[in-house]
Amino acid sequence: MTSTPTAAYQVTDRNLALELVRVTEAAAVAxxxxxxxxxKNEADGAAVEAMRLAFDTVAIDGTVVIGEGEMDEAPMLFIGEKVGAGGPAMDIAVDxxxxxxxxxxNMxxxxxxxxxxxxxxxxHAPDVYMDKIVVGPDLPEGVVDLDASIAANLRELARAKRKDISELTLCALERERHEELIAKTREAGARVMLLSDGDVAAAIAACLPDGEVDIYAGSGGAxxxxxxxxAVRCVRGQMQARLLFEDDEQLRRxxxxxxxxxxxxxxxxxxxxxxxxxxxxxxxxxxxxxxxxRRDGRRAVTHSIVMRSKSGTVRFVEAHHDFTTKTWPAY
Incomplete structure (x- = not known):
């Protein structure tokens, strides 16, 4: 039976999703x-090098468009760097x-x-700050607006979710620049969950049905x-954002x-x-x-999430790695 181009693309697409898991697993173990x-610099450097090695086995012609800086800031995965073993042209965003x-x-x-x-x-965004607001799926389009006050957004979100504002939880990074956002949220009657770092995970958490977060807001890295x-695309959530510039050079870039x-x-x-x-x-x-x-001598267990926007499928993957047979180093 001859496969159609569409079927071939779908198989390739699914395979790439699993290849990406191998990339993030390698970086996490390292x-x-x-x-x-x-x-922290040694940890980041180990993750970068493991990710580079893992990308060498992925059948793409990839270009890093969202990375950790410009070429002269290597050994980070820099904007414009080429990765992959050859194949379809792909944009890559990495952290x-x-x-x-x-x-x-160890937090x-x-x-x-x-x-x-x-x-x-x-x-294609430079490494600047970005103002963001994220809510989950199955809500009216435009239920929140980046330009509206947080009190207005909480009112609309509570109405859409058929909840009282006091039942909502807003997640934000714990930063001095968010003091007004935090105060206004509490003044409106909602709870606040503060994170020291990690706003990608927080944005995803706002979109998961069993999560403890209803809305993510505030500024973080672009x-x-x-x-x-x-990630929000894959889980059918909603997000708005705006780049924030500290000087003319960032704006020019x-x-x-x-x-x-x-x-x-x-x-x-x-x-x-x-x-x-x-x-x-x-x-x-x-x-x-x-x-x-979880590491045990020459073995490790990893836990990952992999998502595809086309299907909306979210998979949680537990993998057991034996470093006596792995093709990438056990750091």
């Missing part, structure tokens, strides 16, 4: 060697270790994260924002990456991640989303 050792401090201090929620889309489908958008577009415009979900999107994350330390790495 970073886990440094868990609790107080050396080899989201929560480097979390890993260094919850350190993750390794990768998202994949066909070339041209991810927002690279993490694009990764969050990829954003214009250069997206010619002809207003860099300060409000971004919808499909402005950040359009087309068919694949997303994978693996836990380094245990958190609300994923369990962390």
């Amino acid at each position: 970073a886990s060697h440094w868990t609790g050792r107080g050396q 080899p270790l989201e929560g480097t401090n979390l890993c260094a201090k 919850p929620n350190a993750l390794t994260v990768v998202a994949l889309a066909e070339a041209g489908n991810f927002l 690279p993490e924002g694009v990764l969050a958008a990829a 954003a214009r250069e990456m997206n010619p002809g577009k207003d860099p300060s415009r409000k971004l919808g979900l499909f402005d950040m991640a359009k087309g068919d999107v694949l997303f994978s994350a693996s836990g380094v330390t245990t958190g609300p989303l994923l369990r962390g790495i």
Whole structure:
């Protein structure tokens, strides 16, 4: 029986989703060697190198469009870096270790994260701050708005969820810049969950049906924002964002990456991640989303989440690794 091009694409797409899990698993195991050792740069570097090696086995012609800086900042996976063993042209968004401090201090929620889309489908964003707001699926379109007050957004969200505002929980990073957001949220009657780091996991948590978070809001890194958008696409949530610039150089860089577009415009979900999107994350330390790495001599157990926007499928993957037979190093 001869397969059709559509069927062949679907098989390739599914295979790539599983290949991405191997990439995030490799980075998570490598970073886990440094868990609790107080050396965040070493943990990040180990995750980067393991991720690079793992990408060498993935059948794509990949370009990193969301990474950890520019080429002269290597050994990070830099914007513009080429990865993959050859194949279809793909945009790649990576955070080899989201929560480097979390890993260094052995605190919850350190993750390794990768998202994949066909070339041209991810927002090309410099490493600046981004204002974000995220809610989950099965809600009226536009139920929250980045330009509305947090009190108004909580009212609309409570109405849509048929809850009292006092039953809602907003998640945000614990930062001085969020003091007003936190105060206004509590003044409106909602609860607040504060994180020291890790806003990709927080954005996903706002979209999971059994999660403890109803809305994620506040500013964080733009690279993490694009990764969050990829995940939110896969679970049919809603997200709006806007790049924030501290100086003219950052603004120039954003214009250069997206010619002809207003860099300060409000971004919808499909402005950040359009087309068919694949997303994978693996836990380094245990958190609300994923369990962390368990190591035992020459073996390790990983826990990952992998998602596809095309099908809306969310898989949680537990893998048992034997380093006597693995093709990537056991750090």
